[in-house]
Amino acid sequence: MANLGHQITLIDSEVAAAINQSGRRTGTNASLGVLMGYTFRRSSGRAWRLRKQSMQLWSRWIPKLTTPELPLAIKSPLIKFASSEKEFSSMAKLVKERQDLGLKLLEEKKENPFNHSLPQMKYGGLISNKDGRIDPLLLQQALKIALTKKNVQKITEKVIKLERDSSLSKSGWKVYLKNKEILHMHTIVLCSSLGTEKLLNPLGYKVEMEPILGQAISIKLNSENKNWSNWPAVLVNQGFNLIPQDQNKMLIGATIEPGKIPGKIYLDKMKEAAPELLKNASIEYQWYGLRGRPVNRPAPILEVLEPGLILATGHYRNGVLLAPASAEWVAQKIQETQNK
Ligand SMILES: Cc1cc2nc3c(=O)[nH]c(=O)nc-3n(C[C@H](O)[C@H](O)[C@H](O)COP(=O)(O)OP(=O)(O)OC[C@H]3O[C@@H](n4cnc5c(N)ncnc54)[C@H](O)[C@@H]3O)c2cc1C
Known part of the structure; x- marks a missing residue:
């Protein structure tokens, strides 16, 4: 968003917290950073489109975020063992369709380079040469540095209330912080995961998580x-x-x-x-x-609730994987509003 020239303020009581994995962490700090994009079991629909788009975007984003001190990379490959014969036949079908995306079958009885080092396969599996892992702690550090370079303002506070602001033209919002400060914003992008419901209920929206x-x-x-x-x-x-x-x-x-x-x-x-x-x-x-x-809807939630109020949250198990595609979706929605 900042790269596109928008003036961004990031408000989160955790925004200055240490990036580590001890004890209880927010979703992102707890993440393992596994990127399972091309191994996704369906080949159509929004979930598959977001995964494919994210994998492509990650390979463009990483060179822009990496520095000698914070060397970012997607480490690959990823191997998935089937847990039943049925799963293995679904894998075989998937591999046929996605050879150009780096998928190969691992058969139980055939010799392969991993046979002697990995735990024993019972039903076979697949190898995805482009899926893998990004270190989520390095990634967050790199993103924070990029935000600073782009002059993104960071406010370490909790938002306690959102209110439509009629003193601004068209779509303005008042953002009430816990420290009693009130900010005025043109557009709100809510990425507040389990804190979202509390902020939306008073505005008449029911978004359960x-x-x-x-x-x-x-x-x-x-x-x-x-x-x-x-x-x-x-x-x-x-x-x-x-x-x-x-x-x-x-x-x-x-x-x-x-x-x-x-x-x-x-x-x-x-x-x-x-x-x-x-x-x-x-x-x-x-x-x-x-x-x-x-609750009762697929992850993630990407929705424009009303002008200037955008939801990009509820990523459940794939928030690191899907971050780039979600961000692009938000950018596109903001662009569409500006063009109206
Ligand atoms: C153990 C574990 C392993 C995982 N492994 C992977 C993996 O390998 N790959 C993968 O893609 N995903 C993985 N995930 C999932 C991934 O971590 C999440 O999908 C992702 O972190 C969600 O990010 P988020 O920013 O939406 O939510 P969060 O990281 O939960 O962030 C929400 C933020 O909103 C802030 N907030 C909430 N309410 C307010 C408020 N009122 N005012 C201000 N701020 C507020 C919170 O402080 C918090 O910082 C894993 C998750 C866990 C728990």
């Missing part, structure tokens, strides 16, 4: 000396992402738990994604975060 908790762990192998050669950037097994880090270290996540309180049982389940590997490993640290999932 529920918290879905996610836990992740960083583990260290106690005995093996592993440098993860012949491992992909991400292995998805039984719904969990296994992400090799420095020697002997790995990130694993994330659980899907309704509500806001982390459970114990899910951590044990996570270890089942690589039982042999994790038999002799200890948890270095763990964290959890909340994802905002729209």
Whole structure:
């Protein structure tokens, strides 16, 4: 938005918070940064379009955001193991359609470079050469630097109320902050995830979102000396992402738990994604975060509620992946309003 010449103010009580993964974090700080765009199971509709567009945009955005101190890159490939024969046949179909997008089949009995280093495949899987992972902490740091360069104003405050502002022409808004300050804005883009409902209800909108908790762990192998050669950037097994880090270290996540309180049982389940590997490993640290999932409608919510009030939120499990396509959608809506 700032690149397009708009004057932006970013208001979030968390905007100056440390970028790390300890304890309970907001959705973005908790994220693992996995980008599963081209492995998406459907080949039509909004969800597929947003994924494809995001993957293309990420490869254009990264060179613009990277610096020698914050070297950003999409690490690839991503391998996904099938969890049933049925899933494997769906994968085979997908691979046929998307060879030009870097998808290949991994068959259980055929020799492949990963056979000896990864946990055993039961039903086969697929490899996606363009999907992978971006380090979400580096990414946020890089974005913050880019915002400063573009003179984006950052306000570390909570918004407590939004009100239509008739003193401004056409579509103006009053933004009430917790510190009692009132700001006047031409356009509001709400990206407030689980805080959205409270701001919209008094304006007569019902946009429901529920918290879905996610836990992740960083583990260290106690005995093996592993440098993860012949491992992909991400292995998805039984719904969990296994992400090799420095020697002997790995990130694993994330659980899907309704509500806001982390459970114990899910951590044990996570270890089942690589039982042999994790038999002799200890948890270095763990964290959890909340994802905002729209109720009774698909994620994400991209909607113009009225002139100057735009919703781009509720990204649920794919907020990092979909960030560029969401931002482009918002930019387009703002452009359309300006052209009217
Ligand atoms: C453990 C875990 C792993 C994940 N892994 C991945 C992954 O690998 N890949 C992927 O793409 N996605 C992943 N996600 C999902 C991803 O993190 C989210 O979809 C994404 O972070 C959502 O971003 P957001 O900015 O919409 O919401 P958030 O990051 O939750 O940010 C919402 C912000 O709004 C602010 N806010 C709310 N109300 C107000 C208010 N009234 N005034 C001011 N500010 C307000 C909050 O302070 C907060 O900073 C994961 C999530 C979790 C929990």
